[in-house]
Amino acid sequence: MSRKRLQHGDQNGPPTVRTVAALAGVSIASASRVLNGLGASAETERKVREAAASVGYVPNAVARSLQARRTDMLALAVEDIGNPVYVAMMRAIEEVAARAGYRLQVHATGADPAGEVELIDGLARRYVDGLVISPIRVTAAHLTALARVPTPVVVVGSLPDDAPTGARPVDNVRADSHTGVALAVAHLVAGGRRRIAFVNGPLDTVPGAARHAGYLAALAANGLIADPALIETGDFHHAAGREATRRLLDRERPDAILCANDLIAVGALHALLAAGKRVPEDVALVGMDDTDLAEMSFPQLSSVSLGSAERGRIAAELLLRRLAEPTRPAQRVTVAPELKIRASSAHAIAAVPAPRIGETP
Amino acid sequence: MSRKRLQHGDQNGPPTVRTVAALAGVSIASASRVLNGLGASAETERKVREAAASVGYVPNAVARSLQARRTDMLALAVEDIGNPVYVAMMRAIEEVAARAGYRLQVHATGADPAGEVELIDGLARRYVDGLVISPIRVTAAHLTALARVPTPVVVVGSLPDDAPTGARPVDNVRADSHTGVALAVAHLVAGGRRRIAFVNGPLDTVPGAARHAGYLAALAANGLIADPALIETGDFHHAAGREATRRLLDRERPDAILCANDLIAVGALHALLAAGKRVPEDVALVGMDDTDLAEMSFPQLSSVSLGSAERGRIAAELLLRRLAEPTRPAQRVTVAPELKIRASSAHAIAAVPAPRIGETP
DNA sequence: CACTGTGCCGGAAACGTTTACAGCCGACGG
DNA sequence: CCGTCGGCTGTAAACGTTTCCGGCACAGTG
Known part of the structure; x- marks a missing residue:
């Protein structure tokens, strides 16, 4: 089957911003601007909104992520997502993340250190903006992986005091x-x-x-x-x-x-x-x-x-804070037991x- | 600050496939082919691999998703991710998903029907390839949202028998x-x-x-x-x-x-x-x-x-199956109690x- | 020797956005 | 009357991949 590649004009698949622009008779730049609430004349605004509504336009999150270089997603990695301690943590993190407009992705590591390291290294693929990880054992491989990863990570649990605070600051929240x-x-x-x-x-x-x-x-x-x-x-x-x-x-x-x-x-x-x-x-x-x-x-x-929930909440907040302010010094928070x-x-x-x-x- | 936009040749940020291609002295097409294990001469293969290793190239998942039009991610939405029933379900789903190379994203809906509908409608943004949802109450709004959503959804829990099996088939797994x-x-x-x-x-x-x-x-x-x-x-x-x-x-x-x-x-x-x-x-x-x-x-x-875990496992499997085969008829599975x-x-x-x-x- | 496959390769289009930049036009001040 | 300014707009580049397709070299066949 040697069907020609689809050209822009075609009307296949879900509507894109060009569909909307074409229908409204404006450029895609104008369409995008209206859709993002930036300046436009009343007339343009009306035409674009009508066009968008008429085709049921919904922006594509992946394309937006590519351009914005952010995914609005955080990840949580724990040994077992069924353990009540981690459940409490996850719940708190999900809540903070959702409130800030982030989605949460969970990984069960099964306490496999190799898998954890692989996960940390995988952050370089940038499918997520930040990670909260609670390794049950911390190996040297964890530390070197943490030192080279390009994405903010918050570690829940103790880290050796001599951890190489590599180029990247790693925030840390621990129980006492x-x-x-x-x-x-x-x-x-x-x-x-x-x-x-x-x-x-x-x-x-x-x-x-x-x-x-x-x-x-x-x-x-x-x-x-x-x-x-x-x-x-x-x-x-x-x-x-x-x-x-x-x-x-x-x-x-x-x-x-x-x-x-x-x-x-x-x-x-x-x-x-x-x-x-x-x-x-x-x-x-x-x-x-x-x-x-x-x-x-x-x-x-x-x-x-x-304070499992508390630690989760704080970890999430530290992560968000670092995303907003990547260069601030690494922070360590210890939550008081009760x-x-x-x-x-x-x-x-x-x-x-x-x-x-x-x-x- | 009126700094010129970066041009391709620049060596800023993480290495991309063009960095690798330039370093290896081949086209980006060849570089991409090697990196994906497609055909290439031994010589090209070597040059590209060396270049990739030397700059520590890691492919960008978002860009790949945009091109492939798939995110390799599933979502789970339940009322409360702390409830033991849902925890069991989530654990099973995570396991099936991970094994198949998918990541899992979780949403706590808080039993808010409006939020659930919003979530379903949000699937049109395509930030996820499929959804497992377990609504604790099913409203008419759920059904119409399900009927128009462009992404596969599996519903865990009973659905009214007269549910409009819209254009899109919705798989369903229920307890007895x-x-x-x-x-x-x-x-x-x-x-x-x-x-x-x-x-x-x-x-x-x-x-x-x-x-x-x-x-x-x-x-x-x-x-x-x-x-x-x-x-x-x-x-x-x-x-x-x-x-x-x-x-x-x-x-x-x-x-x-x-x-x-x-x-x-x-x-x-x-x-x-x-x-x-x-x-x-x-x-x-x-x-x-x-x-x-x-x-x-x-x-x-x-x-x-x-069978909470069982239902989760089946839901995940149905979802994967539908992703592989989008047009198969909707299926309903009831798991036997014990x-x-x-x-x-x-x-x-x-x-x-x-x-x-x-x-x- | 001409012709046809067969492998590899590179240019360029495409995925769907956002946004820098330049152009246009009307208004306004000197 | 001219220059400047400001608001809108459109063109095109960019985000980082994958992949279509045409071209080229080379081998094998008649």
Whole structure:
């Protein structure tokens, strides 16, 4: 089939600005100007608007993007878009983005570092104006990729302090797990608990490592000695939390359990109730992240909010700000943790504000 | 500032295919061909690859989209991207899309019908190749928008049967709430329950209406008479479920509660336990959607799976299929419900397969 | 030796916008 | 009466690709 290429005059496919211009009897420049609300005479304006309406003209976003060199789209990359923490983050980011006229694209990285790096490198294709990424492990490859990428990126989660702040400034928003854990431990101690177990996720992840360190520090700050037998690790999910707690209970008699995660905590609650323990009378339980799950369990779960939604909101705002102002210095924001006390760890003096770290009892 | 517009020869901004071509000493056509793996002599191939590597050339996705008239991007629009049902759906869609080389864009519509219609109409801007939308209420405006949109759309959820299957075929995947409710009721009846209450979401939503009708029909099929006092409605969330159940318990003595939703069911569980009821001994409890929550509550929650992930997967596949084959006839897929029996409704004969609807005991 | 394929190559058009620039025309001030 | 100015307008370039098509060199065939 040797059909000639379509010429401009043809009336195929959706109407373009030239269709409108031709119909209105003006140049495409004038048509474009009217359509964008720039100056034009009343007469031209009328003709163009009529023509556009009559053919149902809608501007093509891709062509506009090419010319404007912006896509009005942001991307979010997290390990698992089903994890409640990331869901909260995503929701906040979507909201900020939508309000600012940006659309949001999501990527599930599956915690594959190679895939994450590929994604970062892919930004050079410029299909997106900016990226929020929350890598669960940060490798050297991440850092070099970040240093050479031409598109603004905000990293949610800790970045090594010696990160090469390459040519491009990378904004960073992080949780303060360390203080968060301290709040929880102080609260449990204030409730008279002394054998405080800790069920953690993998130690080679950013949050796993931070929470482990925080736990040890908090025990010390409260004059307790860390007993390795009270520490269990699994992954960050619910089934792992249940198993880990089961192992723990077979071995020890903790009077409180701190979990690195609400998912783990819900699993722990399961194991505790199944073992006939009363919560909080026999064992107090505290989770982290303060996801929706915390309010949904019974008894309701005390949890340390690390501000997932807040971090998402801030990350999105930093990204927008950088898009507006590409050369401003890189910024690091740490959001303060907050302990939400609920039934799973209630005690007589629950109403007392959690003591500050460093106060030895 | 009256700086002259950049001319082609300049070496500003990121390298383009002309940069590469110039560097390799070939035409842009040849450069493009090599870069796309089309035919070229070994010599040309080498020169172009070297040039591309030396300047770190990366093709611009927007320009490519403009020329190819496709964006390799799909969109998902749901009321709330935080709702576990939609999260499951989104996860499945993202996976199918990613595997096929598409990216996924998400929109939270906030159940605003006007916004949804605007979104559908916005597809004419062609910033996306296809859309999966799950409107919680379907208005006439939705239907007319669907009929005129130039981009493939898959609707998840029921569509009126008399929907004008406009010029464009709209694929449709739906849950079978009706049968799902029937499974749950039959199971409860088989466990000896007779006063089966129903806590529903709003009746003017697609799922609310379907589940209500299913409940009435299932009671009738099992020879029970519907007691309006056993029916409560709220919204589809956890707090509403708790409140509704509280009201119900103040008034009635149900021996089972069926909830339109796992979120509602978790709220109901809360109210039951807080009221000192034993679950399932005093009151059996069954939710719907079989979200992750069901496994996380204690006791674990029986739930009717309506296949959210499955529906997402199918919707994505239908969309991809239609992109490949735009003119195939519209397809409607209904996914079969499945009752997952867990502790919250366990009974002596739980091992017996749920009786089929229509069998009167 | 003339003719016809066959591969490669480069020029240029096309995708659908926005916008710099120059031209035109009427008004207005000197 | 002339110069300038300001408002509109149209031409064309640009954003960065892909691809149609014509041309050219070379090999193979009669």
